[in-house]
Amino acid sequence: MLLNREITLFSDFVHITYLIVIEKEVRKYLDEDGFLSKAIKEFERRPQQIAMAEAVGKVFDEEHHLIVEAGTGTGKSLAYLVPAILWAIKFNKKVVVSTYTKTLQEQLLYHDIPLLYEKLKIPFRYALCLGHENYLSLRRLKRASQAGLFTMAEEDNQMEAIFDWVGETQNGTKGDLPFEPLSSVWEDVGRQKDLCLGKNCETYSTCYYFKERKRWFGAHLLIVNHHLFFANVASNGAVLPRFDAVIFDEAQN
Ligand code: SF4
Numbered sequence: 001m002l003l004n005r006e007i008t009l010f011s012d013f014v015h016i017t018y019l020i021v022i023e024k025e026v027r028k029y030l031d032e033d034g035f036l037s038k039a040i041k042e043f044e045r046r047p048q049q050i051a052m053a054e055a056v057g058k059v060f061d062e063e064h065h066l067i068v069e070a071g072t073g074t075g076k077s078l079a080y081l082v083p084a085i086l087w088a089i090k091f092n093k094k095v096v097v098s099t100y101t102k103t104l105q106e107q108l109l110y111h112d113i114p115l116l117y118e119k120l121k122i123p124f125r126y127a128l129c130l131g132h133e134n135y136l137s138l139r140r141l142k143r144a145s146q147a148g149l150f151t152m153a154e155e156d157n158q159m160e161a162i163f164d165w166v167g168e169t170q171n172g173t174k175g176d177l178p179f180e181p182l183s184s185v186w187e188d189v190g191r192q193k194d195l196c197l198g199k200n201c202e203t204y205s206t207c208y209y210f211k212e213r214k215r216w217f218g219a220h221l222l223i224v225n226h227h228l229f230f231a232n233v234a235s236n237g238a239v240l241p242r243f244d245a246v247i248f249d250e251a252q253n
Pocket residue numbers: 136137138139140191192195196197198199201202203204207208209210
């Protein structure tokens with residue numbers, strides 16, 4: 001069962017579950033003369049951050065749960081990311097980090113994790129997991145344009161813009177579009193589970209959703225939101241790849 005190895009973070013909280021010999025390792029990264037201090041000029045040693053990282057490391061080492069309430073300025077994201085990455089790499093594990101807000105998810109994805117990736121010099125892999133409906137379906141896009149489904153000029157303009165964007169986007173997600181699509185447009189071009197042909201689809205080999213899912217399976221860290229995490233629980237693990245530990249940040253939400 002997944003939940004017997006979970007790490008729960010309440011935003012200001014972290015509840016963890018699981019672990020190994022990481023407790024002693026984290027100081028090498030977060031202490032005054034640690035790797036991050038040497039690599040990042042403005043890095044500041046924070047005793048509470050080190051204490052939290054050691055507690056998280058211990059949980060990974062001993063395979064149990066932990067709840068942490070971290071005050072402002074603790075640097076809680078690094079306090080759980082560093083031990084999680086070390087553990088995942090050392091023991092070939094997969095850790096899910098679940099957030100409630102998009103703001104925190106973006107901070108992790110576009111700041112904290114890339115920073116660690118660059119500075120730790122550890123080749124870990126990470127991926128953002130979104131619900132399937134967030135991905136463009138190339139087959140449905142083609143069908144929608146052939147069928148001439150739209151009556152409004154704005155819909156046609158958005159369709160054209162989506163065609164242009166297909167050549168640029170890496171992941172084909174709605175959030176990657178430079179504009180908010182009309183619901184009438186996205187409903188006709190987004191992935192719909194019941195209409196997806198999977199391996200029988202003519203565009204399966206280039207399908208954004210399935211390409212992204214492959215990345216999820218190879219990643220050490222998966223970034224999700226609470227909604228997707230519990231959709232996975234409700235579907236008996238059908239949404240996410242099998243994982244070894246979970247950290248809930250903003251767990252009070
Ligand atoms: S595999 Fe499914 S989601 Fe992907 S393009 Fe084909 S129908 Fe759309």
